[in-house]
Every structure is written in structure tokens, then in C-alpha cells.
Amino acid sequence: MAKYRVAVATNDGENVNVHFGHAAAFDVYEVDEESGKFEKVEVRVKPEHCDGTCGDGACGQRDVERSSMFSAAKNLADLDYVLCSQLGPQAVQALTRFNVRAFDIALPISEAIAKINVYRKKIAERTQRLK
Template sequence: MAKYKVAVATNDGINVNVHFGHAAAFDIYEVDDVSGKFEKIEVRIKPEHCDGSCGDGACGRQEVEHSSMFAAAKNLADLDYVLCQQLGPQAIQSLARFNVRAFDIALPIDEAIAKINLYRKKLAERLSRIKGLQNKTL
């Protein structure tokens, strides 16, 4: 039984309704790939924005590795997906560096997770067809 993890930006525990940059925390769900059933397994607090106390001068530079967006993405690096009401390009790029797929979606959490499960199934079908075609041409 395969499982995957999803972070959800929510302020009511019912809807995906918070922008990535405004989320103080993310509800983390574990989803069964076959049945689509899911359960909340934790609440992950977003790291604090740099307060300048690091002393290495990085706070004044625009290096991605030292940005608050990068820190927030790194905090979610062990997950498969992040669902937010809205994501900017920097958030998407920061998450992608950790192989986390990000989607902006404004739906109830159960519907949003169902859409992710459907996406995963369709993606697996497409990859299977491509692999089948490749095997035929070899």
C-alpha cells in the first residue's frame, strides 16, 4: 500500500484557503494512493523569517538559499505535494528544488486531495503507456 504526504495551507482545517507566503503553518496529511483515504498526521510550523542575527551577512543578499521562501520550502522537503490558495513563482521554484510539487487550488481539503489522487493516477497511466510504447519500438 503506497502512501504519500501533502501539506495544506489552511486557516480553518476545512478549506485550502491560505497563500503560501501567508501560511504560518501547514496541515500535513498522509494519503493512501489506492483508496484515496487520508488523515492529518501533524501541523508543521513555518520557520521564522530571518531576523538578521545570523551574522554571516547573508540576510542582505538575495541568495535563494538564505531567503525565507527557501527556508519554508526546505521545511516541507520531505513531502510530495503542497496545496495553497495561491503560490508565486518563487515559492514554486523553491519547492521544486526539493522535488515537491506545488498546486494553487481553492477547494475544500477533501476535494483538493481527491484531485491530487486523480492526478497521480492519470500520471501513472500516461507513464505506463509511454513505457509500453518505448518497449514496442525497442
Template sequence: MSEKYKVAVATSDGKTVDSHFGHVQSFLIFEVDEESGKAEDIGERDVTAACSGGSCGGVQSGSDSGCGGHNGAGSGSSPMDEIAKALSDVDYVLVARIGPHAIRALAKYDVTAYDIVLPIEEAIAKINEYRIKIKERKQKRY
């Protein structure tokens, strides 16, 4: 029996991975059959964009402030954390750009993010090839 996994894709046109994680208002969700590589669009997941009103502009790389980072006030979760929680049932997130806070937020749910700009089908095929290669390497070791 072939293993299936889920991929969330940030896209503005439904064809290409082309959106920044913090700017996305919805993700397309695909279920992928690892053996055949067939990806089935199983829906859309709405989220609240973490970066709004230009709050991402000028944020230095690696900073946890702005663009979904904690601002130090209170102990509530950040917008990035809320998006990560909404995507907690997927295995991979494909985006055009993603910052370190979002990567850490997703990792809490064992979700791996890849920044890649390609047609969706091609990007998912690359993820599938990578999964298969990793499994083959692990099998050779044991």
C-alpha cells in the same frame, strides 16, 4: 502494497485550502494512501511566514524581490527557501496562491505546488486522481 505520499495544506480553518503560501504560519500535513484515496491528518508543520508586515503588497508578479525573494544582500537563504526546506519531505503543497519564487524553492526539493481553493478532502482527491492518471498513461507508453 499501496503507495503513500504526503501533502502539505495551507488552511486557515482546517477545512478548506484557502491561504497564500507566503502568509502561512503552519501547514496541515496529510499522508495519503494512493489506492484507497484515504487521507490521514498526521500533524501540523509550523513555519515562519515569508510575507510579514505587508511586505508582499505591491510586489509585481514574477519578481524575486519582496515576499521572500532575495534582496541581494549576502548569500543567505530567503524565507521562501526556509519554508521549502521545512516541507522537503512532502510530495505536494496545496495553497490558495503561490508565487514563482516559492514554486522554484519547492522544486529544489522535488515538491510540487498547486494553487487551488477547495475543501481539503476534495483537493486531495483531485491530486490522487491526477497521480493515478499519470501512472496509467506511463504504463500505456511502455
């Protein structure tokens, strides 16, 4: 049974409803790919909270590895997906450096994770056809 892990930016524990740059923490869920069942396994606190104004240089930092955006992405590097209500290109770029797929999707957490499961199955099917 394959399992994967998803970080969710939420302020109510029920909906994907927080912008990546505004999230002080992420709820982390472990998902059973076969059954689609999931459970919250931890809360991952962001090491440096971005206030959304990019005043810390996160959005235009020339030294990317010193930006709070990079630190936030590195903190999620062991996960497979990050779900936020919104995320900018710098967040996507930082997460991609750690092979974490990011999606902006404002839905209830259960629906968002179900969509990720469908996405994973489609990717697996297409990969099988290419072999």
C-alpha cells in the same frame, strides 16, 4: 499500498484557503493512493513566517538559500505536494528544488486531495504507456 504526503495551507482545517507566503503553518496529511482515504498526521510550522510583503527579501532575494521562501520550502522537502490558495513563482521554484509539487487550488481539503489522487493516477497511467 502506496502512500504520499500533502501539506495544506489552511486556517480552518477544512479548506485550502491560505497563500503560501502567508501561511504560518501547514497541516500535513498522509493519503492512501489506492483508497483515497487521508488523515492529518501533523502540523508543520514554517521556520520563518513571511508577512506577505516580501520585506524579508523572499520574493527577490539574490541569495536564494538565505531567503525565508527557501527555508519554508526546505521545511516541506520530505513531502510530495503542497496545496495553497495562491502561491507565487518564487515559492514554486523553491519547492521544485526539493522535488515538491505545488498547486494553487482553493477548494475544501477533501476535494483538493481527491484531485491530487486523480492527477497521480493519470501520471501513473501515462508513464505505464510509455514503457
